[in-house]
Amino acid sequence: MRVCLVQLEVNLREPLEERVAQACDLIRGCAGADLVVLPELWPQGAWAYREWAETAEPLDGPTVAALSQAAKDAGVLLHGGSIVERNGDQLFNTSVLLGEHGDLRAIYRKIHRFGFAEGEATLMTAGDQFLTLTGGPLTVGIATCYDLRFPELFRKLTEAGAQMFVIASSWPQRRVEHWRLLNRARAVENLAYVVAADACGEHAGVMQAGHSVVIDPWGEVIAEAGTEPTVIDVTIDPARVEQVRAEFPALRDRRL
Numbered sequence: 361m362r363v364c365l366v367q368l369e370v371n372l373r374e375p376l377e378e379r380v381a382q383a384c385d386l387i388r389g390c391a392g393a394d395l396v397v398l399p400e401l402w403p404q405g406a407w408a409y410r411e412w413a414e415t416a417e418p419l420d421g422p423t424v425a426a427l428s429q430a431a432k433d434a435g436v437l438l439h440g441g442s443i444v445e446r447n448g449d450q451l452f453n454t455s456v457l458l459g460e461h462g463d464l465r466a467i468y469r470k471i472h473r474f475g476f477a478e479g480e481a482t483l484m485t486a487g488d489q490f491l492t493l494t495g496g497p498l499t500v501g502i503a504t505c506y507d508l509r510f511p512e513l514f515r516k517l518t519e520a521g522a523q524m525f526v527i528a529s530s531w532p533q534r535r536v537e538h539w540r541l542l543n544r545a546r547a548v549e550n551l552a553y554v555v556a557a558d559a560c561g562e563h564a565g566v567m568q569a570g571h572s573v574v575i576d577p578w579g580e581v582i583a584e585a586g587t588e589p590t591v592i593d594v595t596i597d598p599a600r601v602e603q604v605r606a607e608f609p610a611l612r613d614r615r616l
Contacts, residue, residue, distance in 0.1 A: 361496050364390035365592040367572040367585045368402045368441075369561030370530070376403060376415075380423055384430035386591060391434040393593070394496035398441030399528055399559040399572075400505045401453065406530030407564035409479045416446035419467065424456055432462030437495055441528045441557070442470065442504055450485045455504055455528055457493060466493050466502075471513065474506040490516055497598040498523045498553070505529040508542045514550055518611070523577075523601040524553035531558050533587075536569040548579040551605045553596060560587050577604040 366386050371379065383398060390396045400406055403423050404415040417423055423443055431438035438458040445454035453470035469487025473480035490513060491502040501517030503525055514525060525546055531539045539558065547554040553576060560570035570587035574594050583594045605611060 361395070361498065361598050362393045362593070362595050363555055363574060364393045364396045365555065365557040365572040365574065365585070366390070366396060366398050367557060367560055367570055367588075367590050367592070368399055369589045370399070370402050370405050370559045370563045370568065371561055372405050372408055372563045376423075379403070380426050384426055387427070387430040387436070387438060388434045390436060390591065390593065393434070393436050395439070395500075395526070395555070396431075396434070396436045397439040397526055397528060397555055397557040399557050400442045400530040401444060402441050402530070402559055404444045405563045406505070406559070407479075407566040409475075409483055409564075412444045412451060412483060416444040416451055418446055419454070419456065419464070424464075427456065428458050428462040428464070431458040431460065435460045437465070439502070439526055439528060439557075445469070451483055452487065453480060453484055453504060455502055457502070466491055468502040468504065470504040470507065472506045472510050480506075490520070492517055492520045492522050495524065495526070498601065501525050501552075503527045505531060508539075508546065511546065511549065514546050518550045518552060522550075522552060523598070524555060525550075527554065527556040529556060529558045531569045533567040533569045536571060539569050539571060540573070543573055544575055544579050544581070547575040547577060551577045551608065551611060552601060553577055560585075560589055577601050
């Protein structure tokens with residue numbers, strides 16, 4: 361299974377149309393992959409929350425339309441990162457999953473909102489449904505950034521059949537070691553692949569961590585980016601999940 365992580369620099373000084381076009385070119389460069397993943401809120405900026413009311417888009421807006429065309433051109437299952445979605449009077453942090461024909465396969469509205477007394481926590485509505493779907497030969501569970509700190513969500517995804525977790529993020533550099541630790545923890549405790557795309561660069565005064573990563577079900581890092589824009593392009597063995605779960609069947613020993 362070929363997986364590509366597109367680590368984008370969220371430079372809000374560039375016009376949105378240019379950044380969307382650049383992202384779509386990178387998606388098309390991943391043609392033939394089984395799965396392509398972008399970071400969280402790369403169109404509007406995860407930390408530029410004071411502008412979200414103006415920059416939010418509906419799911420039938422221009423950014424999702426451009427991603428749909430790019431997924432179709434590349435023939436890939438695309439996790440388009442997430443956007444600030446406007447739905448009526450509400451804003452959501454919404455991930456879009458697009459099929460190889462450009463069709464909208466699913467959406468995931470982020471359940472855990474970051475910010476405590478500002479940002480997402482006050483401006484966005486929390487999602488209330490978790491999401492699994494078939495991503496090539498594996499069942500994929502979807503999560504977004506701050507969700508990573510809540511292991512019960514990932515266990516729920518595992519119970520629903522997830523063999524791989526796909527995470528879009530805009531994690532800050534000052535907590536990069538938490539990012540690296542938690543991604544490995546979610547892989548180890550659920551014996552599942554973790555595919556996590558993070559943003560890089562700086563926007564709204566916050567430096568992003570980068571370090572997008574692919575981790576196998578035993579917690580071994582297969583590939584990890586640095587702090588610059590890049591594309592991680594790796595091939596993983598789908599059979600590895602069931603192999604590890606059979607050799608180390610810890611999941612069956614849970615006591616509720």
